[in-house]
Amino acid sequence: MPRPTKGPRLGGGPAHERLMLNNLASSLFIHKAITTTQTKAKRMQPVAEKLVSLAKRGDLHARRQTMADITDKNVVHELFANIAPLVQDRNGGYTRITKLGFRKGDNAPMALIELVLEPVVAKPARAKAKVANAVKATAAAVVAEEVVEEVAAAEEVVEEVAAAEEVVAEAAVEEVVEAVAEEAEVAEAASEAPEADEAK
Numbered sequence: 001m002p003r004p005t006k007g008p009r010l011g012g013g014p015a016h017e018r019l020m021l022n023n024l025a026s027s028l029f030i031h032k033a034i035t036t037t038q039t040k041a042k043r044m045q046p047v048a049e050k051l052v053s054l055a056k057r058g059d060l061h062a063r064r065q066t067m068a069d070i071t072d073k074n075v076v077h078e079l080f081a082n083i084a085p086l087v088q089d090r091n092g093g094y095t096r097i098t099k100l101g102f103r104k105g106d107n108a109p110m111a112l113i114e115l116v117l118e119p120v121v122a123k124p125a126r127a128k129a130k131v132a133n134a135v136k137a138t139a140a141a142v143v144a145e146e147v148v149e150e151v152a153a154a155e156e157v158v159e160e161v162a163a164a165e166e167v168v169a170e171a172a173v174e175e176v177v178e179a180v181a182e183e184a185e186v187a188e189a190a191s192e193a194p195e196a197d198e199a200k
Helices: 014-031 038-057 060-069 073-086 124-199
Strands: 033-037 095-102 109-115
Touching: 014 033, 014 038, 014 073, 014 109, 033 038, 038 060, 038 073, 038 095, 038 109, 060 073
Parallel strands: none
Antiparallel strands: 033 109, 095 109
């Protein structure tokens, strides 16, 4: 009898193991959940996942590939007609293994393997993160608007200050012109006074 390439066999030979795993998969598709040993459940899981992936394709070639493993047409019809539409949105992980403890008698570790037929629900953590980012974006937009308003107000203040400085500068120039004019008048008056003294 040939030895397996890796891991122990579950049955007497490779063909027996393959048939046993296919029969376990058939029972899983009929009953949607079965109880078996952990070792058999772990070895049967990839077989069942492969058959569900073929059923999701749904074409004639996939049906014929499935019929090569599962010879019962009723089980294949159940897989393609009822199970495949329920897992159409799921990208893998079609089965779930739950440990059940130890079997009374030989103390073998038992497990429940079942099909995951619940609809796929988006993770709420991503939605909260997007909402938080939206709130942050809104807060950033509000802050940006406030900054723009403050800059506009500062520009208005600068313009008012510049206008006031121009007014003050004009007033200062007028005062200087008046002071110079007064000094010129005083100088003219002073220069006329000595001329008048000389004429006398």
